[in-house]
């Protein structure tokens with residue numbers, strides 16, 4: 001090769017060598033850049049991993065496509081109670097209630113997350129120790145670059161405190177509503193009771209006027225008969241006396257209705273004065289002379305007075321109701337025994353030999369409008385308010401009523417009142 005030609009070839013080679021050198025330098029630079037990027041990426045991944053691992057308020061973990069747990073952070077351990085070695089490799093269904101596991105709820109949530117990209121809900125979840133917590137749950141589907149599902153990221157927050165506060169607020173709200181409803185019902189009841197009291201009071205007053213004049217005229221007639229103005233005629237005297245007793249009975253019934261209405265509205269006021277129960281019993285039994293002639297009324301009374309502070313009209317109501325019941329619910333000629341005695345209290349006992357009251361019904365006996373199941377057969381009618389009033393009036397006197405009874409053998413009512421302090 002000639003010298004100039006040789007020179008040209010060398011120049012060409014050198015130029016190519018330069019190109020090659022530059023290419024190598026470029027490649028080295030790119031490689032350096034790549035290594036740097038890789039290191040930065042690794043560092044960032046590590047930082048992210050550490051960040052996730054260190055988060056305490058959120059349970060953050062990965063699931064494979066079947067729901068098997070692949071990772072576990074500090075928050076997950078704190079909220080759910082499992083250490084990573086206890087839970088990684090298990091299915092996330094373990095956090096759900098048994099009935100939800102049974103109905104495939106966990107698997108269905110993954111299906112929805114895979115379809116929509118995400119699934120979010122709030123609900124009860126189970127901790128390792130079996131206790132429940134209210135969880136806010138977000139499941140996010142993770143896809144690779146080819147668009148294939150690789151698994152799921154799950155973020156869970158413990159919202160129990162907020163849920164408790166919400167529930168408490170709701171409970172308070174409901175109880176306020178309930179209170180308002182019962183206040184309204186009470187207002188309605190009070191209104192009805194007032195109307196009833198008004199009606200019964202008016203009706204009772206209207207009834208009282210004719211009854212009083214009926215009694216007045218009948219008593220006048222009785223007195224004239226006794227003074228022989230119309231001759232000593234037993235055939236006339238007896239029916240006249242019966243008219244007086246029945247009219248008095250009507251009077252007591254109107255008082256019963258009035259008291260019933262007043263007890264309902266709390267407007268009954270007792271007029272209490274020192275009262276001797278012994279004298280009282282004698283007087284009431286005397287008034288019952290005609291009514292009681294079909295029964296054998298026996299009195300067992302102490303020689304000394306037994307004093308209490310009583311409202312005469314109301315005590316009369318009480319004794320009258322009990323005596324009337326004793327007569328109504330026991331056969332003619334049977335014994336009705338009335339005892340009065342004094343111990344640390346003033347006591348009255350009224351015992352009959354009547355139909356009795358079934359034991360299981362005794363606790364209901366003083367409820368208003370209650371009539372025992374054996375009351376209707378042949379024993380006459382009734383309202384079922386007499387004993388209710390007896391109980392209320394005795395209680396208003398600071399006393400008690402007890403009843404014992406044997407079906408077919410008889411019933412005993414015992415009243416106990418506080419003695420008059422000075423007696």
Ligand code: ADP
Nearest residue numbers: 325326329371372375382383384385386387411
């Ligand atoms: P009533 O008007 O029905 O007699 P009460 O309130 O006076 O109402 O009595 C309630 C119920 O108690 C009666 O219906 C009756 O079943 C029962 N009862 C009350 N006293 C007696 C008694 N001495 N013997 C049997 N049952 C009685």
